[in-house]
Amino acid sequence: MTDITLAILSTIGALAILFASIGILRMPDFYLRLSVTVKAATLGVGLLLICAAMTFPDVSVTTKAIAIGFFLILTAPVAAHMIGRAAYIQRVKTWKGTILNDLEKEGQLDCRKEDF
Numbered sequence: 001m002t003d004i005t006l007a008i009l010s011t012i013g014a015l016a017i018l019f020a021s022i023g024i025l026r027m028p029d030f031y032l033r034l035s036v037t038v039k040a041a042t043l044g045v046g047l048l049l050i051c052a053a054m055t056f057p058d059v060s061v062t063t064k065a066i067a068i069g070f071f072l073i074l075t076a077p078v079a080a081h082m083i084g085r086a087a088y089i090q091r092v093k094t095w096k097g098t099i100l101n102d103l104e105k106e107g108q109l110d111c112r113k114e115d116f
Contacts, residue, residue, distance in 0.1 A: 010051045
């Protein structure tokens with residue numbers, strides 16, 4: 001039963017990472033690429049870490065896998081947000097089909113002025 005669970009989790013994790021890599025090629029702009037890769041890659045790596053923790057019953061491996069997963073879930077969204085914010089401040093172009101830009105409407109990022 002453990003082997004079947006490991007096979008299913010590792011397959012889903014590998015597929016999530018595959019979808020992240022396909023998303024880099026298929027998405028039309030930087031912001032969508034960033035969103036797809038962070039979400040899918042975090043899920044894929046998390047599932048593969050769960051598989052590693054289940055495969056090796058040693059407490060040290062399980063502890064390390066849990067710690068890596070915790071820090072990955074904690075830091076990946078924050079890093080993606082900061083990268084996206086920096087790209088927005090640097091005026092990286094959005095896709096022509098972008099309908100809604102909340103930051104532009106509300107003037108939340110006043111640092112886009114020309115005085116920088």
